[in-house]
Amino acid sequence: MDIDNFKSVNDTLGHAGGDEALKLLADTMRLVFGTHVLMARFGGDEFVLCIQNRDQEGVQAQLDKLVRSMCQTFTYGGGSVPLSISLGAVYMTEKVPYEKLFKEADSVLYEVKTRGKNSFEIRKI
Incomplete structure (x- = not known):
């Protein structure tokens, strides 16, 4: 996942504002998913969630x-x-393999962003 138009957040609010937006996302993920989910910042404004043993x-x-x-x-x-x-x-x-997992997730994210952002999609593999 990533923050849509993150460059404009940094450009408008400065890097400190961008950092606060990243913190807001991390805090919101914790509120929504709790503590039994692996959450990691993957780079820049991208995050990875690993959710196990839950129904779709x-x-x-x-x-x-x-x-x-x-x-x-x-x-x-x-x-x-x-x-x-x-x-x-x-x-x-x-x-x-995790390479395939990341490649598929990235492909789905790209499709979501191409369709207009502010959304999500789940693909079975």
């Missing part, structure tokens, strides 16, 4: 809640910007 419908509801929670006007240091996230998810039905 439950995960879909949580992803929807996360996307809706992050769609807001973000204010920092007297400025504000629209904030949203896009998310590409894969639901594994069998073990696959």
Whole structure:
């Protein structure tokens, strides 16, 4: 997942504002998913979640809640910007090498962002 138009967040609110937006995303992920999910910053404004042993419908509801929670006007240091996230998810039905897992997730994320951002999609592999 990543923050949509993150460059504009940094350009408008400065890097400190961008850092606060990243912290907001991390805090929101913790609220939505709890502590039994591996969450990692993958680079820049990209995050990876590893959710195990949960049904697809439950995960879909949580992803929807996360996307809706992050769609807001973000204010920092007297400025504000629209904030949203896009998310590409894969639901594994069998073990696959992590390279394939990341490649598929990245592909799904790219499709979501191409369709208009502020959304998510889950693909079974």
